[in-house]
Amino acid sequence: MRVAVIGGGPGGLYAAVLLKRLDPTREITVWERNAPDDTFGFGVVLSDETLGGIEHADPEVYRALQAEFVRWDDIDIVHRGRTLTSGGHGFAALGRRRLLAVLHRRCRDLGVDLRFCTEAPPAAELARTHDLVIAADGVHSATRTAHADAFRLQLTTHRCRYIWLAADFAFDAFRFEIAETEHGVVQLHAYPFAGPSPAPQHPAPEHPAPQHSGALPSGTAEGTPGASTVIVEMREEVWRAAGLDRCDERESAEWCAKVFTDALRGRSLRSNNSSWIAFRTVVNDRWSHGNTVLLGDAAHTAHFSIGSGTKLAVEDALALAACLQEQPDTARALAAYEEERRPVVASTQRAARASLAWFEELATYLDQPPHQFAFNLLTRSRRVTHDNLRLRDPGFVAAVEREAGTPSATPPMFTPFRLGELTLRNRVVVSPMDMYSAADGDGTPGDFHLVHLGARALGGAGLVMTEMVCVSPEGRITPGCTGLYAPEHETAWRRVTDFVHASAPGTAIGVQLGHSGRKGSTRLMWEGIDQPLRDGNWPVVAPSALPYRAGVNQIPHALSVAELHTVRDQFVRSAESAARAGFDLLELHCAHGYLLSGFLSPLTNHRTDAYGGDLTGRLRFPLEVFDAVRAVWPAGRPMTVRISATDWADGGTSGDDAVAIARAFAGHGADAIDVSTGQVVPDERPDFGRSYQTPFADRIRNTLGVPVIAVGAISSWDDVNSLVLAGRADLCALARPHLYDPHWTLHAAADQGYAGPGAPWPLPYQAGSRTPPTGRTDAPKPRLTLQ
DSSP states (O other): OEEEEEOOSHHHHHHHHHHHHHOTTOEEEEEESSOTTOOSSOEEEOOHHHHHHHHHHOHHHHHHHHHHOEEEOOEEEEETTEEEEEOOOOEEEEEHHHHHHHHHHHHHHHTOEEEETOOOOOHHHHHHHOSEEEEOOOTTOHHHHHTHHHHOEEEEEEEEEEEEEEESSOOSSEEEEEEEETTEEEEEEEEEEEOOOOOOSSOOOSSOOOOOTTSOOSSOOTTOOOEEEEEEEEEHHHHHHTTGGGOOHHHHHHHHHHHTTTTTTTOOOBOSSOOOEEEEEEEESOSEETTEEEOGGGTBOOOGGGOOHHHHHHHHHHHHHHHHHHSSSHHHHHHHHHHHHHHHHHHHHHHHHHHHHHHHTGGGGTTSOHHHHHHHHHTTTSSSOHHHHHHHOHHHHHHHHHHHTOOTTOOGGGSOEEETTEEESSSEEEOOOOOOOOBTTTTBOOHHHHHHHHHHHHTTOSEEEEEEEESSGGGOSSTTOOBSSSHHHHHHHHHHHHHHHHHSTTOEEEEEEEOOGGGOSBOOHHHHTTOBOSSOOOOOEESSSOOSSTTTSOOOEEOOHHHHHHHHHHHHHHHHHHHHTTOSEEEEEEOTTSHHHHHHOTTTOOOOSTTSSSHHHHHHHHHHHHHHHHHHSOTTSOEEEEEESOOSSTTSOOHHHHHHHHHHHHHTTOSEEEEEOOOSSTTOOOOOSTTTTHHHHHHHHHHHOOOEEEOSSOOSHHHHHHHHHHTSOSEEEESHHHHHOTTHHHHHHHHTTOOSTTSOOOGGGGGGSSOOOOOOOOOOOOSOOOO
16 A cells, blocks of 8 residues: 655654554655754644553554653633632643654654655645545645645634744743733733753763754753743734734744743743744535545644644544554545544534634633633633533632632522522523424413423423414414414413412523514424425515525515514513513513514615614614513513524624624613524524534623523533633523423532522422432442452
């Protein structure tokens, strides 16, 4: 087997090592256009998981790396002159040049042909003469560009500029430091990659070996204070305001050293062909084309703030080598490689995007209390959580909780929260979920709704929300949707609220009012979601005559101004009915592509009158409805608004739009913003993943200072604790977990050993407040151990 590797970075070299070690008969050639000791950047961080894979695959490489590693446990967070330290994190790093040297040596020992200072032939040419071509040619991959139609790159450029530099001493922890300059916020990320060494006990050589210009020495000479990677990052507008777009490499390093002079102990910073970069996220629809496969940054990138680039490349190499060993031919091996790695990379990229977005919005967090700010930073990627951090450093988490006023032995999720004159006993919300189960198709809630909502109220949540309750027959999504437009509806809903208030005292129940708009007159979800009825369709309405799916759904009637007034009055009548029915809270549904959401999105509102055009015009009708409903809703009862903070589609609602929409509703008296996303257009591309919608709620809360309800694949009590304690959300709405377990909140309390007022068990259920015993699985321990 002949293998060509384009690119001599860690991923390409390690793939060559593994493939040659697994089959010495393979003929493997690595092309690297730079010299052996050329490298950009300084230190490399690898996780214990990655190191375990290296140890298993090639113990010799592992031993060589282990001898070079600098290890540390602490993270220092410096903000406004205060340093907070969190321990127990377990990092390992080494110099990038030392990593390359180890891999060069191993390649040569195994017989890999290394060709430095040599441009690789085009991948298409190599593919004709080799059995496998590994394109490890980095973020600017020429291979990927040459075969753009096959790989289908999606490239996203982000909002910060950063530069890789180095300090000639070893920090004693991973250090995050925030500087508030006259130009804006600047942040430092720094970590050691070579530790201090003792002073030499013998004379230094008269003529030391020359080093490559501008770079740190390979390894750390005796008597040196070590070395650290230093990355300085800031928003693009800050970078330009500071004049750094006009600075050369030396001037940039001097500017950074001056800003962070205390952290650097007055020392200078080194550069190494360092330039200011805007981070770009690389995603490819496919990773292979014929016998050519992408690896590392050529296939994917993830922001440096979670230390992932080299880690992912090395793990790619491990997986590729394993798949080539396990599969009967190259085609199936490349398919298996991509199938194995793609979900892992996607998860890492989601965490990296959350992390980079946090740093992009860093200025919004600066006024948080010191411990909350530090906790927020540490949990920004959602991979480190409240429970995980408590295991690493219980003292640090306890300090965060004390600062937040969390009572002793109380998880953050079980602290009360006040909305208007309503106090919720905990931060858990049963999210609105359409049940499509109205009796006889006339909009009346029946026994199902009594049992469904009653069970979840007994389950301990602070607030239980109904499904979207429709304000008119033609405002229903399906024939099975409930309404509040007839006297019998009010009576039926009163039965539900009475049960909740009597049988689950302390639990609040809220109603979500909405109108389906162009997404109405469709089948029950399990009969075909968003598919039109087979018969009995009713006409649908919208801001503009745009069907949800062209050729599938109806073309809606574009509402006239007089008809808008009619719809507004329908919302008012339903709100008055909801108040009489005994609901504690009312939410106006302005999300998910239903009628009011349709006005907010530029993708669904093409009106040219006062209710269309710019965001002010698109907000006009939803705000008119809000004001009319607020006027009749009892003053002491809170009112919230659910919005779609992004359409997940080009040209749709943006993050900036979402902040402006939230600001407008808050200015009109909304007590909280329920921040969801998407479901506005069918060709959306959501970035699904755990807690994937919470950054939108986070941004609104910390930009505007308004309470928010976070939603979106929040699946664990640990997530709820993390979001609340970090100040990213005030309440957390969970849907599917409450379908899986109606008593999710009570079980979360039991799992955490909590039995306080935030989650009281109903008296008839108290005997079940402990986990039932199971069969014994532990064996008796021996009394004596004999050597």
